[in-house]
Amino acid sequence: MSKESVTLTDNSTGKQVELDLLSPTVGPKAIDVRKLYKELGYFTYDPGYMATASCSSAITYLDGDKGELMYRGYPIEQLAEHSTFVEVCYLLLYGNLPTAEELMKFESIITRHTMLHDQVQGFYRGFRRDAHPMATMVGVVGALSAFYHDDLNIHDPIQRERSAHRLIAKMPTIAAWSYRYSMGLPFNYPKNRLKYSEDFLHLMFAMPTEEYEVDPLMAKALDVIMILHADHEQNASTSTVRLAGSSEANPFAAVAAGIASLWGPAHGGANEAVINMLRDIEKSGQPLSYWVNRAKDKDDRFRLMGFGHRVYKNYDPRAKIIRKLANEILDRLPPGNPNQKLFDIARELEQIALSDPYFKERSLYPNVDFYSGVIFLSMGIPVSMFTVMFALARTVGWVSQWCEMMSDDEARIGRPRQLYMGATRRDYVMLDKR
Numbered sequence: 001m002s003k004e005s006v007t008l009t010d011n012s013t014g015k016q017v018e019l020d021l022l023s024p025t026v027g028p029k030a031i032d033v034r035k036l037y038k039e040l041g042y043f044t045y046d047p048g049y050m051a052t053a054s055c056s057s058a059i060t061y062l063d064g065d066k067g068e069l070m071y072r073g074y075p076i077e078q079l080a081e082h083s084t085f086v087e088v089c090y091l092l093l094y095g096n097l098p099t100a101e102e103l104m105k106f107e108s109i110i111t112r113h114t115m116l117h118d119q120v121q122g123f124y125r126g127f128r129r130d131a132h133p134m135a136t137m138v139g140v141v142g143a144l145s146a147f148y149h150d151d152l153n154i155h156d157p158i159q160r161e162r163s164a165h166r167l168i169a170k171m172p173t174i175a176a177w178s179y180r181y182s183m184g185l186p187f188n189y190p191k192n193r194l195k196y197s198e199d200f201l202h203l204m205f206a207m208p209t210e211e212y213e214v215d216p217l218m219a220k221a222l223d224v225i226m227i228l229h230a231d232h233e234q235n236a237s238t239s240t241v242r243l244a245g246s247s248e249a250n251p252f253a254a255v256a257a258g259i260a261s262l263w264g265p266a267h268g269g270a271n272e273a274v275i276n277m278l279r280d281i282e283k284s285g286q287p288l289s290y291w292v293n294r295a296k297d298k299d300d301r302f303r304l305m306g307f308g309h310r311v312y313k314n315y316d317p318r319a320k321i322i323r324k325l326a327n328e329i330l331d332r333l334p335p336g337n338p339n340q341k342l343f344d345i346a347r348e349l350e351q352i353a354l355s356d357p358y359f360k361e362r363s364l365y366p367n368v369d370f371y372s373g374v375i376f377l378s379m380g381i382p383v384s385m386f387t388v389m390f391a392l393a394r395t396v397g398w399v400s401q402w403c404e405m406m407s408d409d410e411a412r413i414g415r416p417r418q419l420y421m422g423a424t425r426r427d428y429v430m431l432d433k434r
């Protein structure tokens with residue numbers, strides 16, 4: 001079948017260029033513009049990459065209009081219901097669901113990489129106790145490469161895989177140590193007999209003075225939340241990991257760059273911003289309409305955090321699952337739980353916004369961050385750790401996308417161009433002449 005194409009005509013010169021139309025397995029086709037500059041001398045212009053595919057990928061697909069999300073073709077709803085986070089890690093990394101034997105082997109490898117070199121504890125002690133845990137996480141993950149000098153050949157697929165395993169396995173320890181350090185508590189060490197999410201709760205909350213009992217409901221809820229956050233196509237932090245990795249930087253440095261990008265309140269930092277917003281709303285005594293009107297006011301920087309999405313112009317499928325999970329957890333907690341009040345405010349805010357033309361016209365719906373904080377609070381995880389939780393879960397997505405890029409023959413160093421709007425050529429004027 002002949003290649004599909006589009007023809008672009010330069011109306012100022014009449015010159016035409018035929019550009020190939022690339023067909024995906026599902027989703028929009030893409031115009032291959034790689035020869036555009038050579039043939040027509042023009043760049044494409046797309047700040048924020050609203051309509052630009054930066055790469056081809058087989059990992060995650062989302063349909064923003066339908067509110068659909070799939071990891072390697074499996075709908076997120078089915079994975080959240082039937083899978084585990086470690087199984088989803090295998091799926092994202094290797095492309096298919098594992099057999100029982102493959103899963104057991106993979107789980108054993110991950111379990112045995114959870115320890116950190118004891119000198120890593122020294123990194124934490126260099127930070128103030130009140131340092132934001134995302135600051136310690138960026139620092140510690142970036143520094144981890146210092147411990148694997150002999151294993152950082154990014155052109156060796158075996159060493160790439162081992163780095164991916166190390167990052168997935170060590171993130172719970174790194175994240176929990178950030179929390180323990182901020183609380184002035186001794187670090188806990190991983191326990192191989194515990195499952196991934198159970199071990200994280202143990203790393204976070206076990207006290208040396210007594211045996212720690214993992215709450216199975218909280219461990220299951222955490223596992224589901226991490227499945228929902230594991231990957232999400234070419235979002236800002238994943239694109240950052242790909243761009244950093246495209247220069248052949250080591251995977252620890254690339255993931256540290258991704259953590260830094262995720263930190264922003266427009267991205268992964270939104271889950272922390274949502275709870276701070278709900279608490280401000282609760283304290284203000286103002287009616288919710290006051291806050292919704294502020295969110296609509298162009299002269300007011302206030303936005304409804306946890307609302308809106310670059311791709312989803314329908315309900316974020318992850319938000320639906322998280323809202324249901326929040327309900328189940330809160331129903332189990334004693335009445336008068338302070339988090340119930342925050343959840344009720346969030347639910348009411350959602351109802352008001354979704355019936356308001358401003359939000360409907362702009363297809364603004366709750367996203368993954370709108371309800372997740374209520375669950376984290378119910379687990380005893382403080383607000384400052386919310387984005388760390390996002391980074392913990394998203395690490396598998398980052399390393400899976402990095403591995404895919406490093407084995408992609410089409411991959412090359414990312415180097416966008418620009419629309420230059422600065423001064424044209426001019427000569428230097430000596431100081432005494434200005």
Ligand code: SDX
Nearest residue numbers: 232235266267268270295303304305306307308309310362
């Ligand atoms: C994540 O990309 C991913 O996949 C990210 C993520 C992942 O899993 O990796 O899904 C995780 O980052 C979710 C998003 C978390 N961020 C927030 O909740 C912060 C609040 N949301 C907004 O900042 C915003 O919606 C973004 C950043 C999420 C999306 O911004 P866009 O796509 O650039 O859209 P925009 O800012 O151009 O907004 C379009 C319009 C504007 O109004 P007009 O200029 O058309 O009049 O919608 C308005 C915006 O002012 N708008 C909002 C709003 N979000 C957008 N108005 C009020 N409240 C909001 N939250």
